[in-house]
Amino acid sequence: YRMVSQLKRAGIPAVVWHGKQSTRYAEPWADAPVHRALTATLDAGDILVMQEVGGARWHSLVPNIPVVKIVQGHTFLIDDPDADGLPGFPGWPNVHDALVLSDYIEDVVALLSGPDVRVHKIPPGIDDVLFSPTRKDRVIAFMPRRRAADIAGAIRIATRAGLLPDGWSLRAIDGLDHEGVARALASSSIFLSGAEREGFGLPAAEAMASGCYVVGFTGDGGREYLTDDVATVAHDNDMVAVAKAMAAAAHALDANDPLLKAKIAQGRRLVQERYSMKAMDDATVSAFRTIL
Numbered sequence: 001y002r003m004v005s006q007l008k009r010a011g012i013p014a015v016v017w018h019g020k021q022s023t024r025y026a027e028p029w030a031d032a033p034v035h036r037a038l039t040a041t042l043d044a045g046d047i048l049v050m051q052e053v054g055g056a057r058w059h060s061l062v063p064n065i066p067v068v069k070i071v072q073g074h075t076f077l078i079d080d081p082d083a084d085g086l087p088g089f090p091g092w093p094n095v096h097d098a099l100v101l102s103d104y105i106e107d108v109v110a111l112l113s114g115p116d117v118r119v120h121k122i123p124p125g126i127d128d129v130l131f132s133p134t135r136k137d138r139v140i141a142f143m144p145r146r147r148a149a150d151i152a153g154a155i156r157i158a159t160r161a162g163l164l165p166d167g168w169s170l171r172a173i174d175g176l177d178h179e180g181v182a183r184a185l186a187s188s189s190i191f192l193s194g195a196e197r198e199g200f201g202l203p204a205a206e207a208m209a210s211g212c213y214v215v216g217f218t219g220d221g222g223r224e225y226l227t228d229d230v231a232t233v234a235h236d237n238d239m240v241a242v243a244k245a246m247a248a249a250a251h252a253l254d255a256n257d258p259l260l261k262a263k264i265a266q267g268r269r270l271v272q273e274r275y276s277m278k279a280m281d282d283a284t285v286s287a288f289r290t291i292l
Contacts, residue, residue, distance in 0.1 A: 002125070003284050004032040010285045012292065047291065049099075055091025056082040062094070068291060069098045073199045074108040074220070089113045097291045101200040102221040120287035124200055125280030126209050128272050130179070133211025134186040138254075140164075140246055141171040141184060143203055147194030147217060154192065154242035163247035165254050185210035190249050192242065193226065195219025201226075205275060208267035213253070213260060215245045225274065230267035 007014040008031070016034045042048065048062060052071040059067075069089060071077065083091035089098060090112050097118045100106045106119050113119075142151050158164055173184045181203075185191065191207035193216030201222030204214050214231040226233050232249065234241040252260040273279075 001032045002280075003122075006281045006284050007288055008032065012285070012288055014288075045292075052076045055080040056086060057091075059086075059092045059094065065094065067092055067095045069095050071098050071100045071105050071109055071199070074105045075197050075199075077108060077112055087114075089117050097287075099287060103224045104221045105199050118290070120283070120290065122283040122287060123275050123279050124202060124205070125277035126202075126206055126271055126275045127277060128209050128268075130182045131185065131206045131209040133268070136189045136211065137187045138165075138168045138250070139171045139188045140168060140190040140192060140250070141173055141188035141207070141212065142192035143194060144172050144174050146203070147196045147219075150217070150237055150239055150242070151192050151194045153239035154246065157239055157243035158247055161243070163243060165247075165250050168250050181206070182210065185212055188212050189253055190215060190246055192216045192246060193219070193222065193231075195222050196236075198222060204231075205271050208264075209271040209275075211264055211268055213249050213264050214267065215249060216242055225270060230263050230270060 001016060004014040004016050014033075016032050017040055018034060018036045019038050021036045042065060047066045047068055049068045049070060052069050052073060053076050055076075069092065077083070077090045080090055086093050089095035089109070095113075095117060097120065098109050098113070099120050099122050100109055101122065101124055103121070106121055109117065109119050142155070144151070155170060171184060171188055173181055176184060185207050188207075188210070189212060191204065191212040191214050193201065193204040193207070193214050195201035195204060195217050196219045198219035199221045201219045204216070204222055205225055207214050208225070208230065214226060216234060217236060218226045218233055232245040234245065249260065
């Protein structure tokens with residue numbers, strides 16, 4: 001919705017297509033034009049922008065139409081063996097351009113698709129007003145739906161071993177809307193990243209924007225922003241490292257450690273500079289001007 005809205009503002013005709021009449025989204029993207037029907041007529045010069053899923057099963061539905069793929073999850077491409085018999089973009093020989101969220105996805109698409117598919121990076125946009133720090137509590141936040149076993153194991157090790165300072169608590173962020181997640185992160189001090197096979201790993205970036213110190217896993221795509229100068233990264237499945245790192249961060253925050261405070265501030269600046277809403281909007285317009 002935001003992509004279509006921004007293209008419209010830039011004078012590039014774009015429409016969201018929903019197969020169901022009942023599909024509705026609220027503000028702030030209500031100004032994006034929407035076509036609601038099971039079919040659509042495309043004119044000469046039109047392109048169809050689709051998600052990365054479907055592959056060899058679906059490309060025959062639109063065999064003669066130029067398709068642009070939005071790739072948010074690289075594993076959909078890697079895990080599709082039916083696409084191996086088709087040239088170019090996995091499962092979609094009529095794709096000549098792909099929009100990707102991260103450096104890692106860019107590498108995957110380029111390697112799988114070859115030189116005939118142009119790859120355009122559009123970074124995710126994070127609202128640094130919505131995701132901003134408030135008064136911090138002695139709270140370690142995590143999302144139990146992501147890498148649940150490893151995060152639960154790290155928490156169990158830290159609590160049973162008595163690694164955390166007295167007065168610290170854990171906060172499971174689950175079942176909340178976008179604004180609820182932002183509020184929970186705003187008052188948390190540490191965030192455990194449970195990213196696994198992620199194209200980008202948005203929660204950890206939103207946590208950094210919210211002034212949390214991030215400990216945990218990059219999940220592939222997050223390696224471009226979860227670096228040692230702004231976070232503590234653990235090797236895959238290393239629950240002991242995560243347990244020790246969350247405890248070390250809690251002790252450092254209790255001691256008002258200036259080095260850790262500086263890393264947290266640098267992490268927020270990194271998100272503001274690389275993943276702003278403006279950066280996403282500008283990259284979107286630039287990509288489509290090239291494609292069209």
